Amino acid sequence: MAAESLLKVQAVETYYGNIRALAGVDVEVNKGEIVSLIGANGAGKSTLMMTICGSPQARSGQVIFDGEDITRLPTHLIARRRIAQSPEGRRIFPRMTVYENLQMGAGLDNLKYFNEDVEKIFTLFPRLKERQTQRGGTLSGGEQQMLSIGRALMARPKLLLLDEPSLGLAPLIVKGIFEAIKKLNQEEGLTVFLVEQNAFAALKLSDRAYVMVNGKVTMSGSGKELLANPEVRAAYLEGGRH
Amino acid sequence: MTASTETGHPNVLAKAVREGVFAGVVAFLMFLLFVGIETYQDINNALVWRTRWGLLAIFVLVAAVSRFLSVGFIKPHIDRRKLAKAKSGVLEISEQKSFFHRHFLKIALVFLLVYPFLSLLIVGKQGSLKYVDNFGIQILIYVMLAWGLNIVVGLAGLLDLGYVAFYAVGAYSYALLSSYFGFSFWLLLPMSGILAALWGIILGFPVLRLRGDYLAIVTLAFGEIIRLVLINWTDVTKGTFGISGIAKASFFGIWSFDAGASNNFVKAWGLSASSVYYKVFLFYVILALCMLTAYVTIRLRRMPIGRAWEALREDEIACRSLGINTVTTKLTAFATGAMFGGFAGSFFATRQGFVSPESFVFLESAVILAIVVLGGMGSLTGIAIAAVVMVGGTEVLREMSFLKVVFGPDFTPELYRMLLFGLAMIIVMLFKPRGFVGSREPTAFLKERRAVSGSFTKEGHG
Numbered sequence: 001m002a003a004e005s006l007l008k009v010q011a012v013e014t015y016y017g018n019i020r021a022l023a024g025v026d027v028e029v030n031k032g033e034i035v036s037l038i039g040a041n042g043a044g045k046s047t048l049m050m051t052i053c054g055s056p057q058a059r060s061g062q063v064i065f066d067g068e069d070i071t072r073l074p075t076h077l078i079a080r081r082r083i084a085q086s087p088e089g090r091r092i093f094p095r096m097t098v099y100e101n102l103q104m105g106a107g108l109d110n111l112k113y114f115n116e117d118v119e120k121i122f123t124l125f126p127r128l129k130e131r132q133t134q135r136g137g138t139l140s141g142g143e144q145q146m147l148s149i150g151r152a153l154m155a156r157p158k159l160l161l162l163d164e165p166s167l168g169l170a171p172l173i174v175k176g177i178f179e180a181i182k183k184l185n186q187e188e189g190l191t192v193f194l195v196e197q198n199a200f201a202a203l204k205l206s207d208r209a210y211v212m213v214n215g216k217v218t219m220s221g222s223g224k225e226l227l228a229n230p231e232v233r234a235a236y237l238e239g240g241r242h
Numbered sequence: 243m244t245a246s247t248e249t250g251h252p253n254v255l256a257k258a259v260r261e262g263v264f265a266g267v268v269a270f271l272m273f274l275l276f277v278g279i280e281t282y283q284d285i286n287n288a289l290v291w292r293t294r295w296g297l298l299a300i301f302v303l304v305a306a307v308s309r310f311l312s313v314g315f316i317k318p319h320i321d322r323r324k325l326a327k328a329k330s331g332v333l334e335i336s337e338q339k340s341f342f343h344r345h346f347l348k349i350a351l352v353f354l355l356v357y358p359f360l361s362l363l364i365v366g367k368q369g370s371l372k373y374v375d376n377f378g379i380q381i382l383i384y385v386m387l388a389w390g391l392n393i394v395v396g397l398a399g400l401l402d403l404g405y406v407a408f409y410a411v412g413a414y415s416y417a418l419l420s421s422y423f424g425f426s427f428w429l430l431l432p433m434s435g436i437l438a439a440l441w442g443i444i445l446g447f448p449v450l451r452l453r454g455d456y457l458a459i460v461t462l463a464f465g466e467i468i469r470l471v472l473i474n475w476t477d478v479t480k481g482t483f484g485i486s487g488i489a490k491a492s493f494f495g496i497w498s499f500d501a502g503a504s505n506n507f508v509k510a511w512g513l514s515a516s517s518v519y520y521k522v523f524l525f526y527v528i529l530a531l532c533m534l535t536a537y538v539t540i541r542l543r544r545m546p547i548g549r550a551w552e553a554l555r556e557d558e559i560a561c562r563s564l565g566i567n568t569v570t571t572k573l574t575a576f577a578t579g580a581m582f583g584g585f586a587g588s589f590f591a592t593r594q595g596f597v598s599p600e601s602f603v604f605l606e607s608a609v610i611l612a613i614v615v616l617g618g619m620g621s622l623t624g625i626a627i628a629a630v631v632m633v634g635g636t637e638v639l640r641e642m643s644f645l646k647v648v649f650g651p652d653f654t655p656e657l658y659r660m661l662l663f664g665l666a667m668i669i670v671m672l673f674k675p676r677g678f679v680g681s682r683e684p685t686a687f688l689k690e691r692r693a694v695s696g697s698f699t700k701e702g703h704g
Contacts, residue, residue, distance in 0.1 A: 053563060079565035087563055093556035097684045104553050107546060108565045133684070155564065 004031045005064075006191050007052070007083075007159055012061035012071075014044075014051045021047040023215040024061065029159065029193050034185050036194040036202040036223070038236055039212035045195040046088050048212070049163050052193075053085055054078045066158065080108060084157035088164050088195075090148040094137030098128055101136050101147055105154030113156065121150040124180050142173035149177070153184070159191045160184075166198040174198065178205050199236035203227045211236075258314030266306030273301045347623065354529055358522040367518045374521045376637050379593060382528040383586055385629040388613040389535045389622060390582030395611065396619035397539075397548065398575035399555025401458040403607055404445070404465025408438040408580040410472060410602035412587020417485040417597045418478065427491035427592050431585060438584025439577040441468075446576035450569055453558070465607055472599040484598025491592045493523060524593050531589060535582050536622050542578070544685050551575050552620075609633075612663070616670050618677025627678050632663065 007029040014022040021044050029035045039045050051058050054075045063071045070078050079085075084105075093101050102121060106114045122129035125146040131139060136147060145165055152160055162181070166174040178201055184190045196202035203209055206223040211232060219226065226232045278298040281291045342349065361373040391405045415434040419425050425433075449460050472479050479485065490499045497507035499520040507523075508515050542548035550571045553561050561568055591597050613632055617625030636659045670678070 055559070055562065074567075075562040076565050076567045079563055085563045087560065091557050091560040091563075093553050093560065095556055095682055096552060100549070100684055104549060104561075104564055107549070110546065151564070 005029075006031045006066060007193065008062075008064040009048070009052065010062045010064065012048070012051055012058040012063060014047055014056055014058050016047075016056070021215055022051060022058070025212075025215070025217055027210055027217065029191060031191055032185070032189045033207045034181070034192045034194065034205055036196055036206040036209045037212060038196055038199040038202055038209060038226075038232075040235075041197075043212040044215040045212055046163055047215075049085070049088075049161055049193075049195055052078075052161065053083065079155070082108075082156065082158040083161060084152035084155040084159070085161040086145075086148040086152045086163065086165065088167070090144045092136040092139075092144050092147050092151065095135055097133055097135055098139070098147055099132045101151050102128075102154050105151035108155050114154070117154050117156070121153060124153075124183070125150055142169050142177070145169060145173075145177060146180075149180070157190070159193060162192060162194045164195055164197060166196060166201065174201060181205065199232070200227075203232075254318055255314055258310050261313045262306045262310030265309035266302050269302045269305035270298070273298055277301050350626075358525050362518070362522075367516045370518050371521060374518065374525050377634060378525045379521065379528055380637065381630055381633045382525070382532050383590060383593075384610065384613060384633045385626050386528065386532045386535050386586045386589075387583060387610045388617065388625045388629050389532065389539060390579050390586065391610050392579075392614050392620065392622070392625055393539060393542075393551070393582070394575050394579035395614055396621075396625075397543070397555065398551040398572065398579075400449075400572065400575060401454060402461045402576075402579070403458045403604075403611065404461040404463070404468075405579070405583055405610055406602045406604070406607040407445070407465040407468040408441060408583030409587040409590065409606070410468050410599075411438045411441050411580075412584030412589075413591040413597045413601070414472060414479065414485075414587075415584065416588035416591040417488050420489045420591075421485060421487070424489075426495065427489070427588070428494060431588050434588035435581040435584040438587065439581040442576040442578075442580025443573050445580075446573040450572055462604070462607075465602075465604060469599050469602050472602070479599075482599060484596055484600070486596045488591050488595045488597065490520065490595070491524070491527065499523065524589075528589055528593075531585055535585075538578075538582075539622060547571070547574055549685070609663075612667060616667060616677055618674075618679040620682055621677065621679035624677050624679030632666065635662070635666070 005028055007027075009025055009027040012022055012025045013020060025044070025048055027035075027037070027048070037045050037048065047056075050056065052063055054070065054073055054077075058071055061071070062069055065078075065081055065083060068081070070081060073081075093104060096104070099118075102118055103111065103114065106112075106117060122132075127143055128146055128150055131143060136144065139147060145167075149160075149162065149165065152162075165177050165181075169177070181192055181194070182205060185192055194202055194206065203223040203226050209220065209223050209226050210217045211219040211226065219229070219232065221229070227237075278294060279291050280294050281289055284290050357378060358370070358374050361370045361378075365373060387405070387409060390408075391402065394400050394402045394405070412434040415437045416427070416430045419430050419433065420427070445461065445464050449457050452460060473481050475481075492498045493507060496505070497510055498505050499507055501515075507513075507519055513519065539548075543552070550561065550566045551574075553564070553566065554568060554571050554575075558568055561571070590601070594601075609632070613628045614625055616632065617623075617628035636656075639659055639662065640656050
């Protein structure tokens with residue numbers, strides 16, 4: 001795989017008021033990779049995700065996307081650089097239908113590719129096709145997650161950020177969603193950066209992974225390496241295996 | 243349980259009596275000070291009070307008896323009907339809608355178009371003044387205001403308690419520019435809209451970061467600031483005296499409605515002099531303005547900006563992560579809503595011929611917002627119905643002199659306007675918590691159009 005860097009996070013520090021949530025984080029995502037970020041609650045995983053999206057912005061350090069420094073760009077302009085996010089808690093539009101939610105995702109191109117893309121999403125997640133006239137808020141948790149990912153994909157992203165796609169979902173549904181991510185990566189070469197608590201599933205899926213503790217990256221390596229690492233096993237896998 | 247509903251009539255009646263007495267006690271406590279005691283000034287201008295036990299008793303009786311009837315008879319009847327329906331297996335959703343229901347909008351529009359002529363036919367010129375002006379124009383002004391506010395509150399989800407400020411800006415723009423510079427209505431109508439939109443943006447900037455309650459407080463303050471400026475800037479606005487003698491609108495400059503003008507409409511058509519023609523003309527002007535508001539709202543909802551408004555109402559963070567510029571989205575919502583407020587304001591000024599800060603108090607904002615909420619946020623039809631009920635209702639109240647028979651000769655129904663307003667709101671919110679029309683029509687479909695009833699969805703974020 002050509003190791004061409006797509007996203008580079010360099011020495012990023014992010015604060016909430018006076019509290020330092022990220023204490024100098026370095027993360028790199030290459031084109032065509034699935035990279036995951038694992039860690040306990042409060043380690044700063046979601047903060048890193050949000051910092052990449054510019055909300056909150058990093059106090060120091062740099063976020064470089066596709067050769068461009070995006071650290072100080074407002075969120076909507078970062079999104080227009082084709083970084084799509086399926087945020088924590090899914091954040092779909094509850095009173096809009098599934099179809100309209102997908103339409104919102106395709107707003108960047110003014111719906112130019114909408115029809116072909118929506119068919120693609122419906123093939124990837126057939127459940128969404130069945131539910132297309134239903135309101136987002138009436139979907140089940142798994143369907144909402146599919147919709148959230150589908151909406152992000154409608155933007156034709158260069159980089160897909162997924163924040164805890166397995167949160168609160170049954171193992172079987174998590175498996176389905178992870179398979180869909182894998183398929184997108186293999187068939188379309190989509191680059192994915194994934195934050196997960198479900199370390200086992202995430203590491204198995206990923207090319208590379210980072211482990212975060214207290215706002216710092218403490219370990220990194222290929223998914224297989226980390227799966228075999230005794231420290232990682234002790235902290236995140238034993239007893240927590242799904 | 244079935245046995246108790248069928249054989250338990252005494253049970254239900256006992257419960258109804260209990261609830262009725264309880265309602266009576268609550269009503270007694272509630273109305274004791276409001277209705278039971280009246281303050282007035284005696285000959286020496288001193289404030290004294292007297293009791294109105296009779297009126298209080300009527301209030302308490304009405305509350306107790308209606309509670310008794312509703313618990314004892316109406317509720318069991320409704321339950322029985324529901325049960326029968328459930329047993330027969332006919333779901334309400336699958337019921338064929340009636341002709342009236344399906345063509346409601348067309349029927350309503352046709353009715354509005356012929357309304358002035360109907361009223362002329364039935365009650366004649368003098369009687370029509372009341373029906374066209376007090377009912378027709380008054381209601382349509384509120385329909386337009388509520389539709390304008392609906393863009394801000396119902397679509398973009400920005401709670402605006404100071405909407406009347408834009409109404410005031412529109413009214414004063416017309417009043418001042420027409421009396422100082424003599425511009426015509428048709429020039430000033432778009433100008434008032436633009437000026438109000440500008441003020442919408444001015445309000446929008448400082449409140450960009452606010453949401454919900456905080457936004458509501460700031461917009462409330464904004465509305466008051468505008469009103470206080472109008473009161474205190476006496477050199478220009480003449481303060482509380484207001485501006486009178488505002489020019490009438492002309493028939494696109496072809497005919498005038500001023501009595502002395504050479505191209506007077508009545509003279510040109512050889513009609514007998516009456517102010518009703520002007521009122522009918524104004525009725526069609528405001529009707530056209532309303533239709534413009536509705537058309538723009540419907541069109542915008544299908545365009546990227548309208549979709550962005552609705553998405554903004556649902557989830558601001560998700561919007562940003564989809565590349566929507568929330569700053570411009572909010573500002574356009576404020577500006578568009580304010581613009582329609584400005585149109586309505588300049589129409590109001592030309593219709594009244596007089597504007598003063600009195601017309602733009604907070605209560606007006608509250609009434610407009612109440613109409614939007616009652617109608618069902620985002621629903622044009624629902625809001626129009628709510629406006630007819632609330633504004634028309636208060637006008638009808640003026641006519642209800644027969645209430646004097648029940649409540650005594652001193653009873654002035656208009657004074658109870660707000661009480662009934664509140665009562666109506668509570669009743670609607672009890673039975674239709676999402677407003678008259680709670681369902682939101684989707685704007686995009688793959689194949690078929692299907693509205694989803696509001697009761698299937700989660701609470702929207704106001």
